[in-house]
Amino acid sequence: MNIIFSNHALLKINHRNISKEYVLKAVNNPDFSQPSRNFREELYKKFGNRYLKVVVKRTRKNMIIVTAHWIAKFRSS
Numbered sequence: 001m002n003i004i005f006s007n008h009a010l011l012k013i014n015h016r017n018i019s020k021e022y023v024l025k026a027v028n029n030p031d032f033s034q035p036s037r038n039f040r041e042e043l044y045k046k047f048g049n050r051y052l053k054v055v056v057k058r059t060r061k062n063m064i065i066v067t068a069h070w071i072a073k074f075r076s077s
Helices: 007-015 020-028
Strands: 002-005 032-035 041-047 050-058 062-071
Touching (some): 002 020
């Protein structure tokens, strides 16, 4: 499966000083995941004392990274 960064995701991770390496670690080996709205999925990976939340949309051949941001703790729906 190809991993594609959307333009929005690239803009936001750059603005939020999140490395692509961290995003890829969260995508490839999340600690938690849960469904999101609009057929998206939220992936969570813990780094230190906070979680990186990555929102992705899956297609047949691609996983599109929509956005990513830091959160204090994981909240299940």
